Amino acid sequence: MRVAIVGGGWAGLAAAVTLADAGIPHTVFEAAKTLGGRARRVDIDGRVLDNGLHILLGAYRETLALVRKVAPGSEPFRRLPLTLEIADRFRLTCPRLPAPFHLVAGLARAHGLSWSDRYAAARFMVAQRAAGFHAHAGETVAALLQRTRQPRRNREYLWEPLCVAALNTPPAEADAQVFLNVVRDGLNGSGGASDLVLPTTDFSAMLPDPAAAYVTARSGTIRTGCTVKSVVRGPDGFTVRTSDDALSCTHVICATDPARAGSVWNELPELAVLGATLDRFRYLPIVSIYLQYAGTVGLSSPMLGFVEGPAQWAFDRGALCGQHGLIGAVASAAVDIDRMSADSLAAAVDSQLRRHIPGLPPPEWQRVITERRATFACVPGLSRPPQRTPLPRFHLAGDYTASDYPATLEAAVRSGIACAQAVLEDR
Numbered sequence: 293m294r295v296a297i298v299g300g301g302w303a304g305l306a307a308a309v310t311l312a313d314a315g316i317p318h319t320v321f322e323a324a325k326t327l328g329g330r331a332r333r334v335d336i337d338g339r340v341l342d343n344g345l346h347i348l349l350g351a352y353r354e355t356l357a358l359v360r361k362v363a364p365g366s367e368p369f370r371r372l373p374l375t376l377e378i379a380d381r382f383r384l385t386c387p388r389l390p391a392p393f394h395l396v397a398g399l400a401r402a403h404g405l406s407w408s409d410r411y412a413a414a415r416f417m418v419a420q421r422a423a424g425f426h427a428h429a430g431e432t433v434a435a436l437l438q439r440t441r442q443p444r445r446n447r448e449y450l451w452e453p454l455c456v457a458a459l460n461t462p463p464a465e466a467d468a469q470v471f472l473n474v475v476r477d478g479l480n481g482s483g484g485a486s487d488l489v490l491p492t493t494d495f496s497a498m499l500p501d502p503a504a505a506y507v508t509a510r511s512g513t514i515r516t517g518c519t520v521k522s523v524v525r526g527p528d529g530f531t532v533r534t535s536d537d538a539l540s541c542t543h544v545i546c547a548t549d550p551a552r553a554g555s556v557w558n559e560l561p562e563l564a565v566l567g568a569t570l571d572r573f574r575y576l577p578i579v580s581i582y583l584q585y586a587g588t589v590g591l592s593s594p595m596l597g598f599v600e601g602p603a604q605w606a607f608d609r610g611a612l613c614g615q616h617g618l619i620g621a622v623a624s625a626a627v628d629i630d631r632m633s634a635d636s637l638a639a640a641v642d643s644q645l646r647r648h649i650p651g652l653p654p655p656e657w658q659r660v661i662t663e664r665r666a667t668f669a670c671v672p673g674l675s676r677p678p679q680r681t682p683l684p685r686f687h688l689a690g691d692y693t694a695s696d697y698p699a700t701l702e703a704a705v706r707s708g709i710a711c712a713q714a715v716l717e718d719r
């Protein structure tokens with residue numbers, strides 16, 4: 293057996309680590325010079341940043357296990373019991389109690405909600421638990437919140453920020469079922485599932501770099517800066533063509549982003565139908581705005597939310613990563629602000645922070661990073677392809693493949709592991 297993995301994002305690397313554990317020879321082809329795909333380190337003006345600010349949840353079981361496996365003893369996260377703070381409006385801190393008592397206790401002590409708001413939020417959770425976290429067919433998150441009569445503050449401070457952060461899709465369009473899956477595991481799960489897991493290192497250092505070291509010390513090879521031009525039928529099953537050479541393999545795991553997947557397999561007629569499925573995907577941007585202030589500047593909380601845009605969340609990189617005075621802000625589902633210039637966007641985020649931090653000095657440095665195809669729009673009725681394709685021994689990994697979860701690290705990692713396990717079944 294020899295496996296080609298096309299794409300060195302979190303899905304491709306999860307597949308590689310799983311194959312390395314089984315001693316199966318494999319090669320990861322990554323077009324970029326840096327591993328990690330949409331969750332990777334970028335070095336700008338001597339600063340170590342990420343292409344996008346990410347958060348994880350305690351419910352990201354497979355992702356957290358993978359990080360622990362490839363970098364044992366390292367804890368590149370800060371785990372906080374579920375805490376949501378919206379600047380000057382709302383604060384929810386849930387104690388470490390079994391679900392749902394953590395949420396009940398958190399709501400009882402929450403700032404910024406009336407008693408009837410708290411009752412409505414608790415009623416929502418109880419009703420969803422009783423109904424098995426099932427949305428109506430084709431329902432959007434906005435319709436779900438209306439049907440369950442959630443008051444304005446609950447929507448603005450709790451449910452809508454959660455929806456946009458997790459699904460990168462506005463509530464009026466977002467798939468209520470996927471949202472409820474996140475609520476089920478993130479808010480209702482036990483054993484720290486609802487913890488916020490905030491990175492304390494850059495994203496390549498967290499998983500991709502140690503994963504690469506892990507697989508190359510076993511049965512894997514990693515080729516960065518190596519774009520796969522196409523996969524065709526070959527003597528052992530498939531031939532993977534790059535601009536420099538060709539590799540014969542028995543299995544292929546295509547772990548690219550959905551927008552580029554079709555170009556890898558377009559010479560395999562059995563997969564034409566998959567291409568048509570992916571053509572129906574729509575993508576939404578996420579913009580990350582980094583502002584460097586004097587080293588003494590920090591936020592009241594490592595992660596702070598805002599009701600008014602353009603950014604929905606700001607992260608204190610000083611408190612989290614030791615980058616003192618560096619604030620990273622994120623604008624998800626950023627369809628409109630994507631049209632603003634980088635300077636005006638940075639100025640708008642600076643004003644947002646200024647309203648919250650009196651006497652904030654002017655920023656010393658700024659950088660805006662836009663990921664135009666950050667995730668697919670997670671809308672009702674979207675057909676996500678399964679990891680097994682109609683073509684035996686050709687598998688699909690990636691956050692866009694069939695999953696309970698929206699486009700997240702956890703969806704990507706689970707899909708990569710599932711593909712590797714499918715390969716192992718052929719032994």
Ligand SMILES: Cc1cc2nc3c(=O)[nH]c(=O)nc-3n(C[C@H](O)[C@H](O)[C@H](O)COP(=O)(O)OP(=O)(O)OC[C@H]3O[C@@H](n4cnc5c(N)ncnc54)[C@H](O)[C@@H]3O)c2cc1C
Nearest residue numbers: 299301302303323329330344346347520549690691700701
């Ligand atoms: C700004 C931003 C913020 C986000 N925030 C969060 C968050 O807070 N929490 C969360 O869980 N998720 C978040 N996500 C989503 C998360 O980053 C993705 O779900 C995840 O990284 C997808 O991983 P993947 O391996 O499926 O795909 P990708 O990361 O896209 O990896 C695919 C890889 O394939 C490579 N490739 C493509 N074509 C070829 C080719 N022909 N040959 C060789 N290589 C190729 C690409 O270069 C890429 O490295 C965010 C995403 C972005 C962009």
